[in-house]
Amino acid sequence: MRAVPTWIDKVHDRDKVEQCIYDLAFKPDGSQLIVAAGNRVLVYDTSDGTLIQPLKGHKDTVYCVAYAKDGKRFASGSADKSIIIWTSKLEGILKYTHNDSIQCVAYNPITHQLASCSSGDFGLWSPEQKSVSKHKRWPRPLRWEYYRSLLPDVSITMCPSCFQMFHSEEYELLVLQHNCCPYCRRPIDEPS
Template structure:
C-alpha cells in the first residue's frame, strides 16, 4: 500500500470485521480497504504526528492519538465527533473488548473515555507510558512503562 508522502507508520488497526485498516502516518489517519489495500480516505484533524489508532470492539467508533496531545474519537462515517487533550503527547490507545471504553496513554498520564461521561478524568503516572492493553473480559487494563514496570488496574 504505497503512498506519496513516505513517512513513518506509527500504528495500525483493523476494523473488527476486517473491512478497513487504519494507518497512523504523519499527521493523518489513513483509511484503507482491508481486503485490497485501496486508500479510501485521509483524515485530518491532528496538528502533529499521529502515534496511535484503535477501533472499538463493535467497529462503530475509532480513535486516534497524536503528539499534539489530542485524542479524536471518530464515527463509522469517518467524522471526528469528540476531541480531548492530555498533558503531553499521546503514546498509545486501546478500546475495551466488550464496551466502548477507550484507554488513552500519554507520556505522563492516562485517561479512560466512555460514551457515558462528558469529561475524561486523567491520572498521572510515575514513568512514561509506552503501551496499554485490556484483558479479554474488559475487567482489567494494563499500562507498560518506560522504566520496565507494568501497572495492572481494575476497570
C-alpha cells in the same frame, strides 16, 4: 508456508516524501484498516487496498490508532497531545487532550471505554459519560537524601559504588567481615 502480500502501499505526504507509519488497526469485521501515517489517519478497504479516505484532524505526527469492539468508532492519538474519536462515517466527534504526546490508545474489549496515555498521565473516556477522567502517574520515588527525614531514628548509609542503602551498623559489620559491599561485592577500603 510462504507469505504472499495481497497489496502494498507506500504513504507519501503532499511533497511526495515517504511518511513513517507508527500504528495500524483492523476494523473488527476486517473490512477496513486504519493507519497512523505522518499527521494523518488513513482508512483503507482491505479487500483491494483502496484508500477510502485520509483523515486530517491532527496537527502533528499520529502515533497510535485503535478500533472499538463494535466497529462504530475508532480513536487516534498524536504528538499534538490530542485524541480524536472518529465515527464509522469517518467524522471526528470528540477531541480531548493530554499534557504530553499521546503514546497509546486502547478500547476496552468488554465495554466502549477508551484508555489513552501520554508519558505523564492516562485518561479513560466512556461514551456514556461524555467526559474524560484523567489520572496522573504515581509520584516519583523520593531521593535517598529524604529518607533521613522520614526515618530519623534509623541510621542509614549508602554504598559509594552501587548507591544501595543499608542500615549503618549492618553495613559496617558486613564490610568489616567481607571487605566489600554486600550488594555489589565491590571492595571497600574504608567503611563509611
